[in-house]
Amino acid sequence: MITFEGEHKNLKARIFSERPFAYLFIFIIYSFVISRFFEDKNLKYYAYFLELALLILCITLAINSFKSIINLVTIDENKIILEGEDFNAKWEKSISLKETKIEAKCKSTRGGLCSTTFYLKLKNGKNSYTINSFQTFSDEQILKIFNDFKTYKGEKIIIDEKLDIMRIQEKIEKCQ
Structure with missing residues (x-):
């Protein structure tokens, strides 16, 4: 049994991260476009309706972006235990190792490799879990979780x- 513990980020830190503000920015831009498109007084009510629908969509996406976080990952011989928070309520989920698939992914930015965020996506049936969505785990931990998952499951890389593993290793070597 191997346990990986990430940094704890409370709800306030997750709310004031960059993702919810990205949805606010999208709302402001599209709201401006909608108001310019429906400048005619007869169509003004359609603009209000579209802006309200867009606001509800952006709020829903923003809430979904910061509501859950995974702080602790435990890999056993036949199961994975994920512990985290949903808003401020702690939760724990145990999923079968055999029925779970793992993918290493990255969020690239214009800053190059050093500002790239690597994360893991665990897929179990219809459910998916994102490890390191708020940069709570180090790149070394992400790499170790991925390798240990493959080892315990008996899969080859x-x-x-x-290629993803090499990018993570390159970031660890160049950007530490």
């Missing part, structure tokens, strides 16, 4: 996954 395919070429596409090796």
Whole structure:
């Protein structure tokens, strides 16, 4: 049994991260576009309706972006235990190792490799879980979680996954 513990980020830190503000920015831009498109007084009510619908959509997406976080990952021989918070309520989920798939992904920015955020996506049936969505785990931990998952499951690392692993290792070597 191997346990990986990430940094704890409370609800306030997650709310004031960059993602909810991105949805606010999108709302402001599209609201401006909608108001310019429906400048005619007869169509003004359609603009209000579209802006309200867009506001509800952006609020829903913003809330979904910061509501859940995973702080602790435990890999056992036949299960994975995920612990985290949903808003401020602690939760724990145990999923089968055999029925779970893992993908290493990254969020790239214009800052190059050093500002890239790597995260893991665990897919179990219809459910998916994102590890490191708020940069709570280090790149070394992400790499170790991925390798230990593959080892416990008995899977080989395919070429596409090796490319992702090499990018994580390159970031660890160049940007530490």
